[in-house]
Structure formats: C-alpha cells, structure tokens
Amino acid sequence: MTGRTQLVELVEDDDSRSARRTGRWSGTDAEAHRDEGSPVTPDAPGPEPGDRARVWVRRHWRWLVPSVAVVVAALVVTQGAVDAQERARLARLAAVPGVLAPVDRDLSVLWRADARTGTAVQQGAEIGDRVVAVLEDADDDSLGVVAIDVRTGRQAWRTPVERPARLPGPADQAQQLYAYCSTARHGDGLVAVCGATQQAQIVTQQPPTSLWVLDPADGTVLARRTVPGAAAYTIAGPDLVVATSVAGTGADRSWRVVASDAVTGAKHWTFTTPATRITSPYPQSTAPPDEAWAVPGLGATADGGVLVTSDRHVWELSSSGRVERSLDLPQYSWVDSIRGGLLFSSVYGATSSSHAGTIVLRDGTTVPTDDVSGYLTADDGSVPEMTFTVAAGDTGLAGITGRLVATGAPVWTHAGAIQSGLLLGGRLYLAQADGVVALDARTGEVLWRLETDYSVRQVGTDGNALLVPGPTARLTALSLGSGQRLWTRDLGPDVAGPGNPAWTVQQLEVDGRFHEVVGWNDDGSIVFLG
Numbered sequence: 376m377t378g379r380t381q382l383v384e385l386v387e388d389d390d391s392r393s394a395r396r397t398g399r400w401s402g403t404d405a406e407a408h409r410d411e412g413s414p415v416t417p418d419a420p421g422p423e424p425g426d427r428a429r430v431w432v433r434r435h436w437r438w439l440v441p442s443v444a445v446v447v448a449a450l451v452v453t454q455g456a457v458d459a460q461e462r463a464r465l466a467r468l469a470a471v472p473g474v475l476a477p478v479d480r481d482l483s484v485l486w487r488a489d490a491r492t493g494t495a496v497q498q499g500a501e502i503g504d505r506v507v508a509v510l511e512d513a514d515d516d517s518l519g520v521v522a523i524d525v526r527t528g529r530q531a532w533r534t535p536v537e538r539p540a541r542l543p544g545p546a547d548q549a550q551q552l553y554a555y556c557s558t559a560r561h562g563d564g565l566v567a568v569c570g571a572t573q574q575a576q577i578v579t580q581q582p583p584t585s586l587w588v589l590d591p592a593d594g595t596v597l598a599r600r601t602v603p604g605a606a607a608y609t610i611a612g613p614d615l616v617v618a619t620s621v622a623g624t625g626a627d628r629s630w631r632v633v634a635s636d637a638v639t640g641a642k643h644w645t646f647t648t649p650a651t652r653i654t655s656p657y658p659q660s661t662a663p664p665d666e667a668w669a670v671p672g673l674g675a676t677a678d679g680g681v682l683v684t685s686d687r688h689v690w691e692l693s694s695s696g697r698v699e700r701s702l703d704l705p706q707y708s709w710v711d712s713i714r715g716g717l718l719f720s721s722v723y724g725a726t727s728s729s730h731a732g733t734i735v736l737r738d739g740t741t742v743p744t745d746d747v748s749g750y751l752t753a754d755d756g757s758v759p760e761m762t763f764t765v766a767a768g769d770t771g772l773a774g775i776t777g778r779l780v781a782t783g784a785p786v787w788t789h790a791g792a793i794q795s796g797l798l799l800g801g802r803l804y805l806a807q808a809d810g811v812v813a814l815d816a817r818t819g820e821v822l823w824r825l826e827t828d829y830s831v832r833q834v835g836t837d838g839n840a841l842l843v844p845g846p847t848a849r850l851t852a853l854s855l856g857s858g859q860r861l862w863t864r865d866l867g868p869d870v871a872g873p874g875n876p877a878w879t880v881q882q883l884e885v886d887g888r889f890h891e892v893v894g895w896n897d898d899g900s901i902v903f904l905g
Contacts, residue, residue: 468838473753473797473887475837480852480862482892482904484869486528490899496523497901498555500567501889502591505531507567509554518552520569520589525891525903532594539585542573550575559588559637560613567591568610568637570602581605581670586615588637597638607671612679612694614643618671621647630671632683634696644696651685676712684710691718700739708732711748715762715780719748734764734783742783746776752886753797753836758816761786763803765793775805777819787819795833795886799855804841806831811843813858823858835885835892844883848894870894870902 468474488496491513499508505522510533512519518538522531541550554571572584581604588598602608606619614634621629627650635642648671672684679694689710691700700718704710708722718735734742746764760781766774774790792808802822803814810826811834827845835842840852840861847867854861867877875896884893894902 468755468799471753471755473751473835474755474890475835475842475885475887475892476890476905477839478837478842478852478892478905480864482850482864482866485526485891485903485905487872487900487902488523488528492523493895493899493901495521495554499523500556500558501525502558502565502567505591506889507556507569507589507591509536509552509556509569509571511552518554518571520556520567520587520594522591522594525889526905528903534587534589534594534596536569536571536587536596537585539571539573539582542575542582557610559610559615561638565591566597566638568615584608598640605670607673609673609675609681610637611675611681613637614694616673616675616681618673618683627651628685630683630685632673632681632692632696634681646683646690646692646696646698648683648685648688648690651688672709674712676716678716682710682712682718689718689720700735702735702739702741713748713762713764714751714754715759717762717780717783719764721747734778736781736783740783744783747772749775750795751798752795752833753799755799757798757801761816768792775803777803777816786817789814789819789821792830794831797834797836797887799836799838802855804834804836804855806834806843811841811853811858813841813855825853825858825860832882833884833886835887842885842892844885847877848880848883850883850885850892866894866904869904871896872900872902 492510495508495510496506499506501507504525506525507520507522510519510521511517516538517535519533519535521533523529524531538552550573552571553574554569556567556569558565559568567589568586569589570584570586572582574582583604584602586600586602587596588600589596600615602617603619606617608615608617610616611634613636615637616632616634618630618632621631629650630648632646632648633642634644672682674682674684676682676691680699681692683690683692684704687704687706687708689700689702689704690698693699702718702720704720705722708720711719711721713719713734716737719732720735721732732744732747734744736742744764745766747767749763749765751763760779762778762780762783764776764778765772766776772793774788775793775796776788777786778784779786789805789812791805791812794806794808796803796805798804798816801816803816805812805814808830810824811831812824813822814820815822827843829846831843831845833844836855839855841855841858843851843853845851847865848870849863849865849867851863852861853859866883867880870880870883871877879897881895881897884895889903892904894904896902
C-alpha cells in the first residue's frame, strides 16, 4: 500500500506565541520545554505594556468590536436626544413674545433705513419674517401699508390706503398723522391691523380712527373699519373690541362694548355697563367733563379677555363677554392685568411713601400694597405660582417683590434700582442701575451678579444667552447659568454708519419688541442686526 503524508494543523494559543516570542514561560510550561530540549531563559524580560495590550485585544476582538459599536451607538443616540431636546426648547422659546432670534458674536448689519422709515417701523408689528407698518410716501405724502423683510429691508408689498380727514380747527395749525399696526388672530395665523388718526394741538373733538385689516402675505385688504373719536377700541385674540357711549343723564354714562371678528365683522358678544358717574380726567380740574372726552379705558388681558374701565369702576370680561370681576376703584386710577391672571389698580400721583395700588385676586379679594405693577419683557410661563410687583422710588423703580398668585402675599423682596427684567427657566434676570442680577424666581435668592460701570437699561435673550446692551451700542452676551461673559461686540460704528461717530447711536434694543437686535440713531434712523 502506498504511504501518504498526513497534514496536521498545529494550534498555538496566545500564551504560547507570546512565550515563544519572549523566551519566558512559567510553571509546567517551562518544565515541558526543558524536557523537549527547548531553550529556556527564565530571567528574560517580560512583554512590554503595549505588547500585553495588543495581545489582550487580539484575544478578545470577537466581542470587543461589537461592544465598542454598541457604546458608540449609545453615545450617538444620547447626543441625538440631547440635541433634539435643545431644539425643542429653543422652538418653544421662539414662540414666547419677547424672545429674540438666535444671536451670536458675528452679528452684523442686515439693513438700515432713514428716519421716515424708522418712525414707521417703530410703530409697526413684526409678523413672521416681516414688519408691517404704515408709511407715508416721501414724494407725494400718500399713505400706504408696507411689509418690510426683516432680513433684507426690502419691501415685500405696499398697499395704498386713504389718509384720515383733517381735524376741524384753525386752518393754519399743523397736523400730523399718528399710525401704528398690531395683530389679530385669524384661523391658524395672524392678520395685520393697522390704524391711523390725525393729531393737532387744538382739538375740539376727538378724531376718528381709520383701521385696515390686511393679509401679511400679500397686503390684501381684508376689512376696513372706522372707530368714532369718542370711542375706545382694542384687539383681543381674533376680535376687534369697541366701546361706545350710550346716552345717559348728565354726567352718568354707560358703555356698549361690542366684540366682532376683525376680518369678517361677525359679532361675537355685546356687553353694556351699568351707568357710572363720569368725572374730569384731570385731577386738578373742577369743570364738568366734556362728553366728547368721556372715553372708557379698554385693554386686552393675557387670556384674550377685556378690561373696561369707566372712571371709578372696572369690569373684567372673558373672551366670550362674560363678567369675571367687577370692582369699584379709587378716583383717578387705572387697572392693569398682571401675571397669574391678577389685576392691579394703580392711583395717579401715587408715590412710594403713599398707598400706590391694589392687587385684585382671582376671587375678587383685594390686597393693598405700596408697590406698582411690574412688567416683564419676556416671560416663558415658568413658576406659574408667582407674580411680581415693583417698588416705586423718587427716581424710578427701587426693588421687586415676588408674591404668591393665590394670596398676593409677599414671599421675597430684592432691593435695587431696576430698569427692566425677564423670566426664563424659573429665573428672573434684572437690569439694574449698577449691573445685572439673576434671581431664583421662587425664593429671591441671588444666583449671580455682574457689576457694570454703566446703568443697564434692558436685558434680552435668545434662549442661549442673556444679552446686555451697553453705551455706544456695545453688546455683551452672558451665560444664563453663571453670568460668565461669553463675548462682547462693539457695534457702535456699524449702527452709526459710515462717516458718523459712534456717539450718535441712541441705543440698542433687545427687549424683544422685534425678534432681531435693533439699533437706533439720534436722527431717528434704524438698523436691524443679525
């Protein structure tokens, strides 16, 4: 039989390969190799750490590779979830009135306009990526409503509208137009509501107001309205709300309040106030009031309701016209709607040393206070159980108090010459005469403070940082969490424009009336930055 050579595969484990390479063995392995006559060098140096690591990786690669892949995938998923949460947070904040579009240190001039356009824009309304405003033509004084792209400054459209009639009075007296735009809800979006009225130094009767309701997409006029001069009006949600006088006896007046859809004119509800005694709007006057000037106060609440104020009484109406609260007021007072659905009655001429006002709780309970109503330029709705009032000093606001919405009771007080403030993520950020401070909105605890060598007039935010304007259009971004300076930009030369010194810059505006950072110059010209 023919003999064959049989191939035999030798399997060498990692330890054997390592030992063979280094000449170092241990235990029975060394004895076995002595028997086989293999050279053994017991004192030879062991493998280097790098060699051991490579040996370990080769031995375990079959499970190591999938494990690493799992860890990497988990990190990617985690980071993706964090990024998604941050995007969702910023998207929610973008819908909060007063929060700016993203701002970074590379912001520059988007566009600039002269004083005529600047005046119109100042009274305009930002809807989406456009500012809608009433603008007089520089050549022929014709009137039009325009939409200006906030990124480029170009007019997207212009709709001619009729100029309100001149007021009766001396033929040679100067008259000027007062115009403005606001918004009303319509369907899932907004429409522009623009109004104009004539103003003059000598007026024998209040002028009527011309209103135009326009589609912000293309400037189509959806409705035209005229509000009588001796009437008050406001926009509440989708409604145009108008209050007109009902005939009374002597100084007694009642008011008919009608809410109708701003676009269609469909009447939603009507409310007529009981008759109230009308006194002069001027505390020093003892003359009976002129019927033409007996106009009620009318304002919208945060939830779409309406406040109707007639001399010494206020009615709070819901968005359906139902009376929510009815209160007697001191003479010469006015009423604001403040945070938490509360009302605040303030008295004309009140000082910090006298009774300044009254907080009205949801159930109608009144809480007297020496404070006056506070105002936040941005409020994300966090800490709903708290509301805030401010102390009035001889030269301005002298402190802020956090109060419980349920009772009006003070929880904490922070002293300081406060200029403005905003609420974000449970923190109050305050602009003060000596710097910026961040407070815990529930406890009043000072979380951080930044002192400045100038009076901080306002603070703003884009949700990523706190934005603090300084003199000559210097803008500083601070960390919301720690107050650390993130960056500072001197925008004075950019805002002033070529050939103009930086001291001609009036201010930077970051209080959120526009979604962009806006610069104003002494001559009334305007600059949008982004």
